Amino acid sequence: MTPIPDSPHSHLVVQADGAARFLIGVDGGGTGTRVRLADLQGRILGQGDAGPSALGQGSEQAWRHIQQAVEAAAAQAGLTGLAPIDCAIGLGLSGAGVPSQAAEFLARQPGYALLALDNDGFTTVLGAHAGQPGAVVASGTGSVGEVLRRDGSRGMAGGWGWIAGDEGSGAWLGLKAMRHACQAMDGRVPAGSLARAVWAVAGVHTEAMLAWGAVAGQHAYASLAPLVFDCADNDAIAAGFLTEAVFELEKLAAALDPDASLPLALCGSIALRLAPNFSGALRARCVSPQGDSADGGLHLVRGALQRRES
Incomplete structure (x- = not known):
């Protein structure tokens, strides 16, 4: 499997206490939030949806909707009362490439055992190609292009925001x-x-x-x-x-x-x-995507766990 690289766009927060028992993948954009809950072997246990969590719309709103979606996924899995410290979370969020927005968001993190954050374009690549090399052109509320190359490097085009860019969105x-x-x-x-x-x-x-x-x-x-x-x-x-x-x-x-x-x-x-x-x-x-950005969030956090444990 092609290694998922660290990059200027990615952020990692590790809590000193607690070991994750569950994985959470998050896809958050300007329209809505999708969460997928899995066990450590990658088996999907539940999923949930909530309102938008694009960081440009505010970190407080983003966390509120992410937590609502996590609670819905946990309820579907029969895990009501699931605590953040029991989970490692990988988030692909619109606006994560803006340092000030990412920093404000990370400062509010509610205590997940491990958190990996990147932009939703890159987690879309990871999900679409199951962590393998490939490119994605994503256009919904906004637009961005992302690529994971065969040498493990990555690239991005577009994604400049809905006022200055996001052409074709x-x-x-x-x-x-x-x-x-x-x-x-x-x-x-x-x-x-x-x-x-x-x-x-x-x-x-x-x-x-x-x-x-x-x-x-x-x-x-x-x-x-x-x-x-x-x-x-x-x-x-x-x-x-x-x-x-x-x-x-x-x-x-x-x-x-x-x-x-x-x-x-x-x-x-x-x-x-x-x-x-x-x-x-x-x-x-063109190929059919093998998964979506929430699946990409799971790939992202699994990679972060592997790096922490190596």
Whole structure:
């Protein structure tokens, strides 16, 4: 098995007391949190879901939702009252690559026997390829590309956040849809079906649109992305946005693996919905993911345990 490397993106906290009896893998993003609970042999015992745990939305919220999902997984496994000190936890969280966000999150850790933290893009790679070399282009609320190379090194493309980057993601599509709807409202461009669909959500008057935008965050903009898909058959602007999204995601794939020699998995609701529109050469490299980011969290924490014990 290819060794899972340490990197500037990964963080490890080890408690001095307690030995883990269970493993927890966490996938946390801007829309929701998924947790998988396993025994030390890797057998899945339960899983749970909760609200978003992207670190950009606050570490207090992230831990609250992670703990809710852990409690749900433990209840499903018949392990109510499971204590953090009995568990080693591996987390793939959006925003973990931002040092200040990671530090604040780690400072709040509630006493897990061992904690391994990385960004959700890398745990998606680990899950998709079962810890083996490969690349992933992930696009859901946000977007990122990650690769684990055959020599054990890793790389990342994108993942710059929903304001500066995340091209080809749900939030990116939603922002483009909203900008188009704003221009249509004041007469700069014709109002087609996409603009009208956005108005139906955000308001049909300037004041309502401004009020919606004043409080909207990443998740709210991502919630507009389905409108782009729904309108693409009869609105050239919407169709053009989807074409741009495919172009941006293919750029991520090329940056990760210029030689196109590694298997590639597409993950996330937007990438999967756009998959039929990718080039034939890229589709030929695509493989079905063997697992998800929560499975990748389990791979991450198993690697951390092995390093601690070696």
